[in-house]
Amino acid sequence: MKTPPIAALRLPLALVIAASLLAAGGILWSRHQAGEAQQALQAMQTAIDNARRRLVQSRLQQGLVAENLAEYQALAARGFIGSEARLAWIEAVQLANRDAGLYGFDYRLAPRVNERPQLARGLPLGHTAMTLTMPLLVETDLSRFVAALHARAPGLVRVRSCRLSQPGGTPTEAINTPRLQAECELQWFTIAQPGDRS
Amino acid sequence: MFDRRLVLLATPRQIGVLDWRPGRMHWLGEFAATKEGLTAFRAIAGRHAHLPAVVVVDTVDEDYRSEILPHVQGRARDEVLARKLKQVFRNARFTGAWRQARETTGRRDDRYLFASLTDADWLTPWLATLEQERVPLAGIVPLALACQHLLEALRIQEPHVLVACRLNNRLRLSYYHGGLLRFSRLIGGDTPTPLPGSAADEIAKTQLYLTGQRILPREARLHVVLIDPSRQLDSAQAPLNADPAFSTRLVDLSALAQALRIPDDFLVATPESAPLAAIAGKALQLNLAPSELLQRHLEFRWRRGLHAAAAAIALVGVAATGAWWLHAQDIQDRMRTLAAERQQLDTRYREIARTFPHALATPEQLAQTVALARAIKQPAPAPEVLLAPVGQALTAMPDVMLDSLAWTDDTLDQGSLVLHIDAAIAPFDGNYRAAMQRIETFMQTLRLAPGVRDVRLRTSPVNADSASVLAGKRQDAQSPDSAARFSVELDYREDGA
Numbered sequence: 033m034k035t036p037p038i039a040a041l042r043l044p045l046a047l048v049i050a051a052s053l054l055a056a057g058g059i060l061w062s063r064h065q066a067g068e069a070q071q072a073l074q075a076m077q078t079a080i081d082n083a084r085r086r087l088v089q090s091r092l093q094q095g096l097v098a099e100n101l102a103e104y105q106a107l108a109a110r111g112f113i114g115s116e117a118r119l120a121w122i123e124a125v126q127l128a129n130r131d132a133g134l135y136g137f138d139y140r141l142a143p144r145v146n147e148r149p150q151l152a153r154g155l156p157l158g159h160t161a162m163t164l165t166m167p168l169l170v171e172t173d174l175s176r177f178v179a180a181l182h183a184r185a186p187g188l189v190r191v192r193s194c195r196l197s198q199p200g201g202t203p204t205e206a207i208n209t210p211r212l213q214a215e216c217e218l219q220w221f222t223i224a225q226p227g228d229r230s
Numbered sequence: 231m232f233d234r235r236l237v238l239l240a241t242p243r244q245i246g247v248l249d250w251r252p253g254r255m256h257w258l259g260e261f262a263a264t265k266e267g268l269t270a271f272r273a274i275a276g277r278h279a280h281l282p283a284v285v286v287v288d289t290v291d292e293d294y295r296s297e298i299l300p301h302v303q304g305r306a307r308d309e310v311l312a313r314k315l316k317q318v319f320r321n322a323r324f325t326g327a328w329r330q331a332r333e334t335t336g337r338r339d340d341r342y343l344f345a346s347l348t349d350a351d352w353l354t355p356w357l358a359t360l361e362q363e364r365v366p367l368a369g370i371v372p373l374a375l376a377c378q379h380l381l382e383a384l385r386i387q388e389p390h391v392l393v394a395c396r397l398n399n400r401l402r403l404s405y406y407h408g409g410l411l412r413f414s415r416l417i418g419g420d421t422p423t424p425l426p427g428s429a430a431d432e433i434a435k436t437q438l439y440l441t442g443q444r445i446l447p448r449e450a451r452l453h454v455v456l457i458d459p460s461r462q463l464d465s466a467q468a469p470l471n472a473d474p475a476f477s478t479r480l481v482d483l484s485a486l487a488q489a490l491r492i493p494d495d496f497l498v499a500t501p502e503s504a505p506l507a508a509i510a511g512k513a514l515q516l517n518l519a520p521s522e523l524l525q526r527h528l529e530f531r532w533r534r535g536l537h538a539a540a541a542a543i544a545l546v547g548v549a550a551t552g553a554w555w556l557h558a559q560d561i562q563d564r565m566r567t568l569a570a571e572r573q574q575l576d577t578r579y580r581e582i583a584r585t586f587p588h589a590l591a592t593p594e595q596l597a598q599t600v601a602l603a604r605a606i607k608q609p610a611p612a613p614e615v616l617l618a619p620v621g622q623a624l625t626a627m628p629d630v631m632l633d634s635l636a637w638t639d640d641t642l643d644q645g646s647l648v649l650h651i652d653a654a655i656a657p658f659d660g661n662y663r664a665a666m667q668r669i670e671t672f673m674q675t676l677r678l679a680p681g682v683r684d685v686r687l688r689t690s691p692v693n694a695d696s697a698s699v700l701a702g703k704r705q706d707a708q709s710p711d712s713a714a715r716f717s718v719e720l721d722y723r724e725d726g727a
Binding site: 041068072073093099107191221 | 539
């Protein structure tokens with residue numbers, strides 16, 4: 033085909049250009065539609081995967097709740113969860129002292145401190161140290177006091193340390209007179225609820 | 231649709247017009263070379279100005295030359311051919327060259343057929359009409375070339391073929407070598423007349439001419455194909471068959487119609503359409519039209535090509551757009567399915583989450599809280615468990631006096647319990663060596679107790695370290711108040727812990 037007569041071909045050339053523009057526009061538009069649909073599909077797929085994971089997790093959570101709810105509620109009722117019950121603790125110590133047939137005690141409650149992370153496991157666990165000083169007649173009085181305290185304790189308490197000593201150091205005392213002194217540190221554990229001051 | 235064209239059979243007396251398309255054709259009529267004929271032809275041409283036209287010329291004023299030229303290409307070939315045409319046909323307007331074959335030996339030159347209409351004044355009004363009506367002229371070809379395609383359609387493959395074709399009461403004899411046109415002549419002039427003599431005589435004369443011009447080899451046997459709708463050539467078959475230099479084949483109308491796929495009745499009504507139909511769909515190997523007459527066809531081809539390109543682009547665009555759109559619809563269908571599935575999953579999750587206690591912590595924290603409480607509630611060893619081994623050791627060693635006893639519970643962190651014992655050797659006579667032996671015995675006794683992992687001396691009655699000062703007073707007699715004080719520390723761990 034020799035040199036084209038451009039002047040006579042204006043309309044066909046315009047047709048070609050128009051067809052090219054329309055075709056390109058149509059293709060770009062439809063590709064854009066398909067691209068957007070593909071992105072939406074991927075987002076939907078991700079949402080489906082998340083919903084599946086959440087459902088599986090919720091079933092596991094359901095099992096956890098069924099397994100632990102009663103015990104959790106019991107712990108909450110005992111005062112392990114929530115704010116400190118210092119008066120109740122003092123009362124429990126007093127009752128335990130009386131149950132063990134001991135001779136009174138001195139106490140001191142320290143401010144609540146957060147527990148170490150390795151023990152707290154991410155929970156707002158803290159403990160309140162209670163220092164008790166009380167006279168004992170014999171060493172076994174301490175065991176009876178600790179047993180009575182565990183029976184009376186409204187929360188979770190552990191005997192952190194104890195020291196038995198003879199203040200006078202003289203064994204020549206009257207019978208039934210306390211000759212030993214026990215100084216013990218109790219730890220009352222509590223988990224703060226959201227909104228509580230730790 | 232793209233192959234539709236007008237094929238015109240032009241003679242000095244008239245012009246016939248065939249509207250041809252693949253598998254279908256329509257005879258538009260014959261128009262005499264008169265004023266009325268031209269007017270009618272103009273009307274027909276005007277109505278079909280959108281179709282390209284091929285003019286097939288049937289006239290006595292034609293000339294054919296075979297030439298061997300060096301093999302050249304491109305612009306050089308164009309220049310050689312133009313010079314050769316000028317040289318052979320002088321100032322003839324309608325000339326053409328056809329490169330038929332290439333020699334297989336020697337310089338491997340090209341063999342050309344040059345053709346010309348030596349007198350074509352009668353053709354000018356018809357061409358002027360086509361030009362006025364803006365009909366794109368694709369080319370002007372001699373009728374002999376159309377007959378060559380007729381041979382192809384009839385599948386005649388003899389090397390030397392002479393076609394005797396009688397149309398419009400005129401006899402055309404055309405010679406083909408290897409299926410390619412080499413020579414043609416019209417007998418009887420441009421005015422139709424009955425054959426003056428036997429057609430066989432004319433064929434024999436032509437054979438002698440071809441042999442004399444060395445166009446036809448002397449020993450070659452000429453295969454004569456007789457094509458005559460009016461059947462006047464039937465009488466020539468017998469004398470030709472009697473001559474061993476000839477073999478003949480008479481092609482009747484039905485064979486022609488079958489070869490060209492034309493209805494018999496159409497061919498009976500318009501026998502002129504046979505060569506026109508044969509060449510209609512073919513490329514024009516020999517075109518006698520000058521380039522200025524082909525300008526409109528060039529424009530037509532460009533226009534058609536651009537229209538086809540635009541249509542193809544539009545088609546591709548529509549197809550691609552449709553494909554992408556369908557793809558998008560498919561994705562949206564899948565999205566709708568997934569949305570329904572997600573809704574089901576959310577519903578099931580909400581049903582489960584509804585059973586969770588909202589006022590409490592998350593289920594994981596709830597379980598962790600319970601596990602932590604269980605760990606805290608693990609009982610520490612009771613005090614009497616710790617006092618028992620100490621008591622046994624003190625009983626075994628009455629000279630060891632207990633001052634104080636303390637323990638620290640590390641079971642939550644390290645799983646062990648540390649016991650601190652402050653005691654004294656009493657009475658003490660100042661013999662530290664003996665006192666240290668007693669302390670060591672006391673520690674050994676403690677080590678033997680169950681659950682005791684380690685016993686360490688924390689404070690010694692005397693510091694015999696070389697780096698420190700050691701001073702004292704040695705007493706020979708025992709003092710009731712004297713004592714050698716020491717501290718030991720032991721690690722206790724319940725069995726299995």
